[in-house]
Each structure stands twice: as C-alpha cells, then as structure tokens.
Amino acid sequence: MRTKLLSVFAIALLAAACxxxxxxxxxxxxxxNSTQASSSGSGSGGTSSAAVTPSAPQGLAPDSQEYxxxxxxxxxxxxFNKSSITADSAETLKRQAAWMASNPNVTVVVEGHCxxxxxxxxxxxxxxxRANAMREHLISLGVSSAxxxxxxxxxxxxxxxxxxxxxxxxxRRGVMVRKGASS
Numbered sequence: 001m002r003t004k005l006l007s008v009f010a011i012a013l014l015a016a017a018c019x020x021x022x023x024x025x026x027x028x029x030x031x032x033n034s035t036q037a038s039s040s041g042s043g044s045g046g047t048s049s050a051a052v053t054p055s056a057p058q059g060l061a062p063d064s065q066e067y068x069x070x071x072x073x074x075x076x077x078x079x080f081n082k083s084s085i086t087a088d089s090a091e092t093l094k095r096q097a098a099w100m101a102s103n104p105n106v107t108v109v110v111e112g113h114c115x116x117x118x119x120x121x122x123x124x125x126x127x128x129x130r131a132n133a134m135r136e137h138l139i140s141l142g143v144s145s146a147x148x149x150x151x152x153x154x155x156x157x158x159x160x161x162x163x164x165x166x167x168x169x170x171x172r173r174g175v176m177v178r179k180g181a182s183s
Contacts, residue, residue, distance in 0.1 A: 063103040065178040072099045075175045076134065080115075080168075083129035085137050089174075093134060096176055097141035107179040110134045112152040113159070115168035120154060127152030134174045149179070 060067045068074050073096070076089035085093065100106060112127030112134075131150035139145050160170040 063106050063178070068096075068099060068176065068178060072096055074177070075173045077169065078130055078172045078174070080172065081126070083112075083126060083133045085133055089134075090137065093137045094141060097138050097143050100138070100143050100147065107147045107149070109149045109151055109177045109179055110138075111157075111175040111177060112150065112154075113157060113171055113173045113175065114155045115171040116155050116158065116163065117168070118155070120156075123154035124152050127154045130172075130174045134176070 060070065065074070073092045076085070076092050078084075078089075079086070100108070110131045112129070112131030114123035114127050114130075118126070128150065131152055135145075135148045135150050138148055155171070158167070158171045159173065160167040162168075
C-alpha cells in the first residue's frame, strides 16, 4: 500500500513538473540560451532578438544572473584556437546588449575560457582575446565600456570534464557574469 501511495505521489509530482502554462519564457536550460559556434552551422536556429525580455519567470529578477542565463543566454562559443565572433555568437551578444540596455545599473565581467589543450600561458592569452572580442562587440552595440570588465581563466575552469570534441567545444567559451555573481 505504501509503495502504491509513493508511486502515485511520484507520478503526480512528475506531471506537475512537466506541465506548462503556455507562456514562452525562453530557454529552460541552466546553461543559458547558448549558441554553439562551429563550421557545421549548428546553433540557435534563427532565434529572434526581438524576444530579449520576456516576462520574468516567477522568482527571477530581470537583472539577475539567473534571468540572463535562462532568458538571454550568458555564453557564446568559439572555434578551436579562435577568438573571432561568429554569426551565432553575434546574435547572443545582441540579446546581451539589449538586456544590459534594459538594466542600466548592471555591470558585468566577461570571462574568457579555453579547452584543456595548449599551455597554461597560451590559453590565458587566448581566453583574454576571447573576452576582449566579446567586450568590443558589446561596445559596438552601444554598451558603455565602463560597464564591462574582462578576465581570462584560460583552461583553469572547464564547464565540462572530458578529453574529447564534445567537452572541448563547450569549454571554448566566453561567459557574461553579472558583477557580484559567479559563473
């Protein structure tokens, strides 16, 4: 009897977690609305920048790091040994610039990250170029340079463990972090 009761409770909990209210609130991943930059052209599939500030999900302040990650996208990805902004990355940066425009008191730190290959020194320099490329692109979109700091972590803070293409592609990234928050 107790097992049946627990099963019914678990099914009800699962059904409640899967239900939606019909309102599109953007990406539901904990990693943000990220776009993968690659030569194969995978990415956001033409996500419109018009939906930059959908209504805040209950409990998320529009100027919070969580809101940025879930609704705007807090990261962009780079090709191997590159720091250039791709078309997919440019779309994410456009949404980030709009988010910053709608939250004028927010300042951010742009983090540059690399995969595990290469020396520590090389990856720190590459991470710096990646963070600066994001910063310069945001400035070109109208964000004040005084609101954007950069830092390079090189290969010291991988997002994904592993020594394979899938892990490396997720670790070659730039992340926008609301100042005072952590990634």
